[in-house]
Amino acid sequence: MADFTIETLRRDIARMIHVDPSEIGADDNLMDLGLDSMRAMTLVLSWEQQGLRLDFSELARDVTLAGWWAVVARQQNTERT
Numbered sequence: 905m906a907d908f909t910i911e912t913l914r915r916d917i918a919r920m921i922h923v924d925p926s927e928i929g930a931d932d933n934l935m936d937l938g939l940d941s942m943r944a945m946t947l948v949l950s951w952e953q954q955g956l957r958l959d960f961s962e963l964a965r966d967v968t969l970a971g972w973w974a975v976v977a978r979q980q981n982t983e984r985t
Contacts, residue, residue, distance in 0.1 A: 910930075910973045911925070914928050916947055916951075934968060945960065948963065956976065957983075
């Protein structure tokens with residue numbers, strides 16, 4: 905699995921909602937920025953194809969870049985141990 909960074913997430917989300925990555929703040933609600941559940945699921949599936957295993961329900965608890973990054977970082981740390 906490739907290491908994902910918060911910038912990887914920001915870039916992928918930005919591409920999905922057609923905004924510049926700099927427009928996504930760590931605490932911005934991604935749904936308010938235009939990320940609907942179908943696009944979110946598409947992102948999760950794309951990341952899974954790259955080797956990142958995520959539980960969509962965990963991501964739904966905090967729909968911010970920081971919230972998603974916390975889930976990804978925790979998952980990456982679990983897989984390393």
